[in-house]
Amino acid sequence: MSEALRPPDFAGAPVPPGTERPQWTFLTNHGHVLRAVAADPHARVTEIAARVCITPRSTLQILKDLEDGGYLHRRRDGRRTSYAIEPHQHFRHPAAASREIDGLIGLFQDPAPAARAEPPEGTRM
Template structure:
């Protein structure tokens, strides 16, 4: 498989969202390792998701807790009639709330 192009159906943003939905108390480094990206990239993605209302970040003591916000539409015009809850359901993660 060396030298072959690899691609996935989900972006890193989608993978980070799924990681957060599955374990809201993961550290950024743990999310990065699960997704296969750097901690800096994971943090940037988490900021994107928070800025656009897909994830809510709260501090719990010295830890950060991330919560996926329910009923947010997909951003692409071709899929904007669907909500991220549907993606979570496909991968066996119940929508929050």
């Protein structure tokens, strides 16, 4: 596969040449699409697909599954579509059904930048 056509890895960085994708992951594509939507509710389907490393068609099906399951809602803004996550929905697997998906979303969110502490007056840095 040429470098120009090689999809990004799960973190968005290019995959080193000769590196194959793992056979399994901890999150399903549904989880990755949910994370991508939480990170950018206004992302286009093609942008979500690129971030998750799946086809736009698969992304559309997963978005439909998540909407049908009540995990997100779609809203049209002119020609654009945006999504709203329903964070208090519970996981579907019986072992995690008591937990809400906002825990998963929060786990992967980038921490807020720390406020810069100002040095005490009269000190130099």
